[in-house]
Amino acid sequence: MMNSPWGGSSIDGSTVTFAHTGFVYPGGVRALDGVDITIRSGDFTAVMGANGGGKSTMLKLLVGLLHPSEGRVSVDDVEVGHDTFNQVAAMVGYLFQDPNDQLFCPTVAADIAYGPENLGLGGAEVERRVEWSAKTCGVFELLDRPIHALSYGQKKRVALAGVLAMGPRALVLDEPSSSLDPMAEAALMRLLKGLNERGLTVIMATHDVDLIPLYAHRIILLRGGHVAAEGPLAEVFAEGTHLEGCDLRLPRIAYLFDIFCDESTRPLTVGQARKELVRMVEQGRLDLVPILLPKERGGAA
Numbered sequence: 001m002m003n004s005p006w007g008g009s010s011i012d013g014s015t016v017t018f019a020h021t022g023f024v025y026p027g028g029v030r031a032l033d034g035v036d037i038t039i040r041s042g043d044f045t046a047v048m049g050a051n052g053g054g055k056s057t058m059l060k061l062l063v064g065l066l067h068p069s070e071g072r073v074s075v076d077d078v079e080v081g082h083d084t085f086n087q088v089a090a091m092v093g094y095l096f097q098d099p100n101d102q103l104f105c106p107t108v109a110a111d112i113a114y115g116p117e118n119l120g121l122g123g124a125e126v127e128r129r130v131e132w133s134a135k136t137c138g139v140f141e142l143l144d145r146p147i148h149a150l151s152y153g154q155k156k157r158v159a160l161a162g163v164l165a166m167g168p169r170a171l172v173l174d175e176p177s178s179s180l181d182p183m184a185e186a187a188l189m190r191l192l193k194g195l196n197e198r199g200l201t202v203i204m205a206t207h208d209v210d211l212i213p214l215y216a217h218r219i220i221l222l223r224g225g226h227v228a229a230e231g232p233l234a235e236v237f238a239e240g241t242h243l244e245g246c247d248l249r250l251p252r253i254a255y256l257f258d259i260f261c262d263e264s265t266r267p268l269t270v271g272q273a274r275k276e277l278v279r280m281v282e283q284g285r286l287d288l289v290p291i292l293l294p295k296e297r298g299g300a301a
């Protein structure tokens with residue numbers, strides 16, 4: 001990490017505050033309503049909830065791509081707004097849900113260099129950051145490639161490299177692991193965990209309930225633009241009723257405990273649990289199908 005954009009030292013993570021924040025899209029869709037939340041320096045927070053719950057909208061407000069219809073959003077003591085867009089961009093790195101919305105330079109190298117160049121850094125420092133970020137995200141071999149000649153997952157990695165190269169104090173990621181292969185996903189999560197342990201604030205929208213308990217400390221659950229629950233992961237997941245209206249299930253292991261605590265047969269091995277689940281699905285418990293199936297890995301979200 002010595003050559004990283006933050007140097008070898010700890011990272012001074014930003015604090016993010018939503019104060020009575022609401023947002024209505026032109027056309028009248030209310031996507032967010034009365035959000036009051038503080039995400040502290042060094043937190044690793046997962047933003048979760050059903051499709052259309054308001055996750056992407058909340059993250060876009062945080063980085064000033066959208067502006068609140070009511071209330072405000074601040075990063076440290078800077079209110080996010082038209083006048084402070086560049087100031088916020090220097091503090092907060094934002095990874096779009098779709099990398100096609102993020103990448104616009106002709107080549108991979110130019111795209112990763114764009115952010116650090118805009119920070120006014122010198123050529124040697126920009127080069128050093130591009131190299132570190134490209135290696136860290138596994139796209140060093142692609143540096144000379146045109147963006148349009150990349151796969152979707154490769155684009156996602158390049159987009160992340162560009163964000164890291166800025167050396168942000170908070171990282172805001174909209175479903176970063178969707179469409180990454182399993183090795184890339186594991187590497188990404190390890191990287192985020194390492195940076196978070198050095199102090200970086202990490203805010204990540206995700207549907208992956210099995211992955212998130214391994215990394216996030218806190219969770220914000222959005223339902224219809226409202227905060228349905230917020231707090232330490234264990235507390236939010238302990239209250240199962242929170243999850244229902246958000247189209248979430250418990251993490252796989254907790255879900256299994258939940259299912260079998262009501263059953264007369266208690267499986268003693270993973271194999272037995274699987275057989276028992278198959279039997280229950282055959283008897284009509286179709287709600288159990290998702291935990292039997294391997295995890296979905298889609299393309300564009």
Ligand SMILES: Nc1ncnc2c1ncn2[C@@H]1O[C@H](COP(=O)(O)OP(=O)(O)OP(=O)(O)O)[C@@H](O)[C@H]1O
Pocket residue numbers: 025026027029030031049050051052053054055056057058097
């Ligand atoms: N550009 C837009 N114009 C109008 N309405 C929008 C626009 N983008 C999103 N919405 C609406 O705002 C609400 C919140 O959408 P948002 O994209 O924030 O949800 P999300 O939680 O990120 O969903 P997903 O899990 O599908 O990514 C939805 O009702 C959506 O239809």
Ligand SMILES: [Mg+2]
Pocket residue numbers: 055056057097174205
């Ligand atoms: Mg979204």
